[in-house]
Amino acid sequence: MPQDLPVLLVVGATGKLGRFLRAAWGAHPPAAFRPLWQSRRPVAGAGWVAWDPLSGNPMPRADAVLMLAGVTAGPPAALALNTALAEAACAAAARVGAGRVFLASSLAVYGATDAGPATEAAPPAPLRPYGQAKCTMESAAAAWRAEAGPGAPAVTVLRIGNVVGADALAPALASRRRVTLDRFPGGGGPVRSYIGPGSLAGVLARLTARAVAGAALPEVLNLAAPGGVAMADLAGAAGLPVVWQPAPAGAIENAVMDVTRLMALAPLPPGASHPAAMLAELHALTAEPAA
Template sequence: MSAAPGLAILGAGGRVGSLLRGSGAVRGASWFSRRGGGGAQAWDLLADTRPPQGLRGAGVMICLVGAAPGAELSEDCRLALAAVRAAAAAGIGHVLIASSIAVYGARGAPWREDAALRPRNAYGRAKVHMEAALLDHAARGGPQICLLRLGNVVGADAISAAIAGGQTITLDRCRDGGSPLRSVIGPVTLARVLLALATRAGSGAGLPPVLNLAQPGPVEMAALCAAAGRDFVWRVGAPPPLPLAALDTGALQMLVPVPAADPAALMAEWRAAGGPV
């Protein structure tokens, strides 16, 4: 499908990275992961601070790396800073770094990029810390940074894990009797958007320092289950969840046209990227 010469992608072995590779929507990029394999070059960011040879010649880096399972969440910040330093050493001018919708909090959705950051959990606080460290680092020079606040990636979230594993899907019931609404994005759409943003950055057009990344229109979690052909049960005794966690995608739409989220299309994208649905 699309070629991506001069693009380096870190985190090829993670859940999101694996989906992007499976989507077939990005060809020609150089992929890197901690252990390597499957066409990705092995590179442990924290153990080897020297950029690998395969990184040289790239003009744009996409960093999808995150803390390993069981590691301290503060590792997110160390990994991201290591990626930016490696990009600078390799002469890469632009770095797109995955952050999360979790930085925002509980009120004010759909959130614009200038919304106050009031994360509700340790994961969100770790991402806020990472973002602040990266923006501070960028203010002192080096590659231009764009922080991508991702919504749920279908195929890489908790519901997808339950679907793929054939497990019982458990949802929290909102006060209105429905299931939570969340901003989501399919893996094929994500790959195409990342490629478009990287191409824009590499052309010199530039990107904002922070950008929400999801498909327009939040999706009800029960609708995703229905699209996958799976039943679910309500979690017993759980407090009502946040009914809406949604990103305002107006800034993204000005740069890259993104289709509205549709549960059936999202599941089709997961299937196309190697998912079981």
């Protein structure tokens, strides 16, 4: 990969999403930028850098930053690290002159979307501590950008939907065991915004290409394939048996985002949200190489 390309620093490259990006971009290197993979500890191999965002040490030089590192569960103090990490990434990016920071948020900030797919303008209404922590992170990032003034990096919050292979169904997909799903009073099961890991990598590559070219991007962007996906359909396409249980109080039936804004910037092909297509993407990125 040419060394004179703009650099995207991927913070949290050892996590699930980071591993998907490494596989996808390793097989098909982006033409517009060069990824630099971050870990808190040294990793052998080219293209890696050891850096702890919370250490106060200087960030490696980068033209854009993708902040994937975060905490998904735990007590309030642990979840609060999402905000600390985002603020640290923004401040460090400003010091090295990066033009844009992408912050990974979540579909969880919308809570239930029984009234229809949530647009970016919909007020967040998280129902779980993780979604609440991501809302707090988003607000802190917006406040940081407003106070940083001219010359600071632009910030785009990516509200990412369920990623096949990195969501609640992932353990069952990996172990080939049965799936337990909630059955709601109307007879249906949970429906979510999903995206395949290969599609995720493609979208992030196109958004980064726009960022390093200096193009405008929204401050908030829903990131998923169009439409909602029944989790039972995804399990069925994977050949996993489904065991149904009555939905407990507070269970979320629909959590679906409107992705009109994303499709105008980085359109996905028809069928990108089809369960079989998304599972094929997962297999392509996780299959063991031939001997």
